[in-house]
Amino acid sequence: MTRAQRSLYIWLGLAAVLIAFPLLAPVLPLQPTIGMDIPHRFAGPSAANWLGNDEYGRDVLSRIIWGARASLAVAFGSAFCAAVIGTILGLLGGYFRGITEVLAVRSTEIVICLPPLLLAMLVITILGAGVLTLTVALTILFVPNYTRVVYAATLQTGGLDFVKAQEAMGTHPLKILARTVLPNIVPPLLVQFSLTVASGILLESGLSFLGLGVVPPAPSWGLMIRAARAAMDQQPLLLLWPSLALAGTVLLLNVICDRLQDVLSPKTAARGGAAWLRRQIKRTPDAPAPEVPLLKIEDLSVGVALEQGSMGLTKGIAFEVKPGETMALVGESGSGKTLTGLAMTGLLPNALSVTGGHAWFRTEAGVVDLAALTEEEFGPLRGNDISMVFQDAAAALNPVHRIGDQLAEIIQCHRPMPKQQAEAEVVELLRKVGIPDPERRIRAYPFELSGGQRQRAMIAMAVANAPKLLIADEPTTALDPTIQAQILRLFAKLKEDNPGMGVIFVTHNLAVVKEIATHVSVMYAGQVVEQGTVEEVFADPRHPYTKALLASVPESDAERLESIPGTVPQPGAMPEGCRFAPRCGHAAAACAAPQPLLDTGEGRTTRCLRWADLWKDVA
Amino acid sequence: MLRYVALRVLIALVLVWLVSTLVFLVLHLVPGDPAELLLSAGNTAPDPEAVAQLRSQMGLDRPVLAQYAAYIADLTHLDFGVSLRDQNPIAPELALRLPRTLELILAAAVIASLIGVPLGTLAAMRDGGWSEKLVSLLASAALSTPVFVVGTTLVLVFAQWLGWISAGGYVPLAEDPLRHLSLLAMPAVTIALPLTAVMIRMTRASVLEVLEKDHVRTARAKGLARGPIIRRHVVRNALVPVITVLGLEMGTLIGGTVLVEYVFNWPGLSGYLVRAVEARDYPEVVGIVLVISFLFVLLNLLIDITYAVLDPRVKLAK
Ligand code: SF4
Numbered sequence: 055m056t057r058a059q060r061s062l063y064i065w066l067g068l069a070a071v072l073i074a075f076p077l078l079a080p081v082l083p084l085q086p087t088i089g090m091d092i093p094h095r096f097a098g099p100s101a102a103n104w105l106g107n108d109e110y111g112r113d114v115l116s117r118i119i120w121g122a123r124a125s126l127a128v129a130f131g132s133a134f135c136a137a138v139i140g141t142i143l144g145l146l147g148g149y150f151r152g153i154t155e156v157l158a159v160r161s162t163e164i165v166i167c168l169p170p171l172l173l174a175m176l177v178i179t180i181l182g183a184g185v186l187t188l189t190v191a192l193t194i195l196f197v198p199n200y201t202r203v204v205y206a207a208t209l210q211t212g213g214l215d216f217v218k219a220q221e222a223m224g225t226h227p228l229k230i231l232a233r234t235v236l237p238n239i240v241p242p243l244l245v246q247f248s249l250t251v252a253s254g255i256l257l258e259s260g261l262s263f264l265g266l267g268v269v270p271p272a273p274s275w276g277l278m279i280r281a282a283r284a285a286m287d288q289q290p291l292l293l294l295w296p297s298l299a300l301a302g303t304v305l306l307l308n309v310i311c312d313r314l315q316d317v318l319s320p321k322t323a324a325r326g327g328a329a330w331l332r333r334q335i336k337r338t339p340d341a342p343a344p345e346v347p348l349l350k351i352e353d354l355s356v357g358v359a360l361e362q363g364s365m366g367l368t369k370g371i372a373f374e375v376k377p378g379e380t381m382a383l384v385g386e387s388g389s390g391k392t393l394t395g396l397a398m399t400g401l402l403p404n405a406l407s408v409t410g411g412h413a414w415f416r417t418e419a420g421v422v423d424l425a426a427l428t429e430e431e432f433g434p435l436r437g438n439d440i441s442m443v444f445q446d447a448a449a450a451l452n453p454v455h456r457i458g459d460q461l462a463e464i465i466q467c468h469r470p471m472p473k474q475q476a477e478a479e480v481v482e483l484l485r486k487v488g489i490p491d492p493e494r495r496i497r498a499y500p501f502e503l504s505g506g507q508r509q510r511a512m513i514a515m516a517v518a519n520a521p522k523l524l525i526a527d528e529p530t531t532a533l534d535p536t537i538q539a540q541i542l543r544l545f546a547k548l549k550e551d552n553p554g555m556g557v558i559f560v561t562h563n564l565a566v567v568k569e570i571a572t573h574v575s576v577m578y579a580g581q582v583v584e585q586g587t588v589e590e591v592f593a594d595p596r597h598p599y600t601k602a603l604l605a606s607v608p609e610s611d612a613e614r615l616e617s618i619p620g621t622v623p624q625p626g627a628m629p630e631g632c633r634f635a636p637r638c639g640h641a642a643a644a645c646a647a648p649q650p651l652l653d654t655g656e657g658r659t660t661r662c663l664r665w666a667d668l669w670k671d672v673a
Numbered sequence: 674m675l676r677y678v679a680l681r682v683l684i685a686l687v688l689v690w691l692v693s694t695l696v697f698l699v700l701h702l703v704p705g706d707p708a709e710l711l712l713s714a715g716n717t718a719p720d721p722e723a724v725a726q727l728r729s730q731m732g733l734d735r736p737v738l739a740q741y742a743a744y745i746a747d748l749t750h751l752d753f754g755v756s757l758r759d760q761n762p763i764a765p766e767l768a769l770r771l772p773r774t775l776e777l778i779l780a781a782a783v784i785a786s787l788i789g790v791p792l793g794t795l796a797a798m799r800d801g802g803w804s805e806k807l808v809s810l811l812a813s814a815a816l817s818t819p820v821f822v823v824g825t826t827l828v829l830v831f832a833q834w835l836g837w838i839s840a841g842g843y844v845p846l847a848e849d850p851l852r853h854l855s856l857l858a859m860p861a862v863t864i865a866l867p868l869t870a871v872m873i874r875m876t877r878a879s880v881l882e883v884l885e886k887d888h889v890r891t892a893r894a895k896g897l898a899r900g901p902i903i904r905r906h907v908v909r910n911a912l913v914p915v916i917t918v919l920g921l922e923m924g925t926l927i928g929g930t931v932l933v934e935y936v937f938n939w940p941g942l943s944g945y946l947v948r949a950v951e952a953r954d955y956p957e958v959v960g961i962v963l964v965i966s967f968l969f970v971l972l973n974l975l976i977d978i979t980y981a982v983l984d985p986r987v988k989l990a991k
Contacts, residue, residue: 168696168966168969169927169928169965169966169969170928171928171929171931171932172927172928172931172946172962172966173699175931175958175962176696176699176959177703178950179953179954180700180710180955181703181710182713182953256819259819259821260819260820260821263932263935264931264935265951266947266950266951276821279821279825282825283825286825286829286833290829293829297818297822297825301814301822304818305814308816308817328798330893331798331799331884331899399894401890401893401894429893429899433896433897433898434896435896436895437895437896438896442891444890444891444894449886449887449888450887450888451891452888452892452905453888453984453986454909454910454983455906455909463897464896464897467895467896467901468896501986515891515895
């Protein structure tokens with residue numbers, strides 16, 4: 055039994071105990087609910103009358119228990135009748151569609167346009183007050199809720215294969231409905247039922263309170279509150295008891311409904327909200343900052359926090375970017391290249407965090423460790439010294455703000471200036487990234503731009519404050535080939551305009567690497583496996599994985615490499631030794647030990663201990 | 674935008690017509706003779722003479738279609754007929770009381786938004802923390818306590834015990850603005866309470882969803898501080914679904930108004946309605962129910978338009 059189920063049963067049990075009182079009222083030793091006992095008017099709680107006596111001297115406790123019968127009878131009665139009628143209408147409408155659908159489903163929806171209490175009052179005007187009238191009125195009110203829920207569920211189940219199969223076998227439609235569809239709509243019906251019972255109790259007591267529901271002297275919570283209101287200066291406690299009973303019952307029903315929903319559709323989303331909103335403890339650096347020209351990543355690891363502990367996703371990433379260089383991080387999806395980019399800017403998704411290593415970065419104020427900054431400390435750096443271009447510009451731009459405002463925001467955030475001046479700068483920026491008619495385009499919303507233009511706007515945003523380091527995460531992947539080529543040319547042009555800017559370009563596309571990057575780090579299963587200049591790595595790969603990558607149609611745009619047999623190992627099941635070993639044609643006994651990144655001279659590294667042998671093979 | 678608004682207005686008009694038809698049908702769908710039903714009380718059969726008189730008075734002796742045509746024709750120039758009790762025309766009474774009810778609803782909606790949205794946002798930002806648990810608990814309690822219990826308790830505490838404000842009543846704004854507002858406060862707060870709870874729950878869910886969106890990460894990548902991110906890129910986007918729910922909740926809200934006006938003696942539509950239902954004055958009840966339902970449709974129309982202003986994509990879709 056899960057926690058959610060246990061919780062539901064506890065609440066249901068409590069409800070059952072409470073319901074037992076009104077159900078057993080006739081056999082409980084309760085005092086009479088009608089009649090008068092003038093000497094005991096407004097008497098407070100006593101041994102004989104635990105909750106005291108009301109304005110006629112009647113026992114409050116027994117009136118509350120008997121009053122529950124009225125509320126529950128009306129609420130359960132109308133919820134049940136409405137469930138039966140609504141289910142039938144919803145089933146018919148959802149299963150047979152066409153004209154039945156219009157008659158059964160659409161017609162009931164008009165009822166929803168009428169405020170619930172009003173419809174009930176209309177019915178009461180015609181039929182006169184009383185328990186029966188109330189039940190009729192509430193039934194009419196609740197039918198549409200059930201019809202809608204059942205209709206939606208029936209549409210879903212109706213399309214399922216096993217229903218279709220029965221249809222094909224010539225089973226009578228009514229039998230199909232009863233046997234296969236009905237059981238499937240039970241969960242939403244249960245939720246609806248608990249909702250309508252709560253709402254029925256509220257409406258019944260409300261109408262009785264107005265004097266339009268249960269007819270006195272029969273007890274009802276609404277009537278008791280009505281009477282207590284008139285006498286509240288004499289005995290305020292009389293107001294308390296029925297109010298508590300009423301609010302408590304509705305609260306109980308609402309809690310049961312919530313628990314029911316938890317059990318029926320368990321929420322998968324992790325609780326805890328956004329990690330970046332939580333207070334972060336400032337970390338003291340555990341190593342002195344080295345002198346770095348721009349960026350030096352040392353032994354950086356990212357892990358995901360799980361219930362069983364943390365699981366490593368990337369391990370020991372290391373590379374360096376000097377001003378003016380473009381480092382390509384290349385690998386299949388799942389290699390950890392995007393995570394590495396996000397870790398450097400503190401933008402990792404909620405459950406993920408940096409578990410070790412450093413990312414030294416030179417700022418005006420000296421060298422800082424990007425892997426140890428808090429959200430506050432990141433503020434002045436992000437969008438100013440380091441900026442990012444994301445893969446999916448359509449999602450990365452805020453849909454409800456104009457392009458111009460979103461760009462002006464990043465400028466004004468780091469360089470406060472009047473709105474007009476920022477706007478002029480935005481127009482210039484958009485012109486620079488090749489968006490036609492920028493004076494008008496700044497008024498446009500993201501959805502009004504083409505995919506290519508959105509990515510251009512995204513890039514304009516990233517270079518708005520002339521960053522020292524630009525991290526581009528698959529910026530061309532979502533675009534079609536002609537646009538891709540244009541965007542790559544744009545990056546090259548921006549590089550010319552700002553020659554000191556370092557770029558990290560995350561991609562899976564080797565053709566893109568060749569066109570845009572000066573250096574490359576090949577990533578596999580969360581590790582860097584080979585590094586060097588683009589020219590040298592492409593001409594002379596020193597890791598079997600790189601070699602296979604280059605061999606497998608460099609022009610191809612596939613996210614996964616089909617031409618290398620086997621698959622990338624899952625994060626939880628990494629081989630002890632070389633992570634590429636299961637797919638490597640050159641694997642030897644020594645490969646079963648963990649592989650360090652080996653220096654192969656000329657500033658190049660590889661994570662393959664057999665690289666020299668293999669190199670000789672080629673030579 | 675203009676086309677969108679025109680379409681929404683058209684839909685609203687169709688809804689008004691459908692609701693009017695439904696209200697007309699209720700009397701005729703209930704089994705039994707309408708005039709007899711309206712005069713019946715308990716098990717005693719009504720006086721046949723009175724039944725005949727009521728029948729001719731309400732035009733029930735004409736064919737149903739003719740009745741319907743006359744009913745709709747009257748409605749098009751806002752003629753709601755005359756009361757059965759005193760033969761007074763109903764429309765002027767409605768016109769007098771409608772603004773007072775409207776004022777209550779608007780005040781409650783403003784209070785609920787001003788409290789519900791920030792608290793809901795807070796609950797989402799502190800998801801799982803003690804402040805979120807406290808806010809959620811308060812919201813559940815507010816949703817489970819009927820408005821008339823809340824109203825009566827407020828009267829007991831603030832009027833009877835503390836004596837800060839009078840228990841209820843109404844003074845026109847022009848006569849004494851301060852007193853008008855002080856009398857408005859308690860009923861408005863009472864109606865606002867459950868609505869605030871709904872706003873809190875919705876805002877929380879909606880903010881949690883928006884926080885997961887890519888554009889929030891972009892906002893962080895820009896280097897914006899928490900405040901502007903939450904205001905401009907989270908709450909602003911989260912409001913769109915919240916507004917929709919506000920529209921759906923209007924029905925319950927307006928229903929709640931009936932009880933609250935009664936508790937605080939606020940001379941809006943509901944005191945009138947309660948008396949009309951007690952007297953079983955059918956034309957009056959129909960008039961009030963129709964006016965409130967039209968109001969409901971109108972408010973939803975306004976919400977649809979707000980929706981389009983908040984989310985530019987809406988204008989093009991649908
Ligand atoms: S270390 Fe061994 S298994 Fe790994 S890539 Fe080199 S040869 Fe292949």
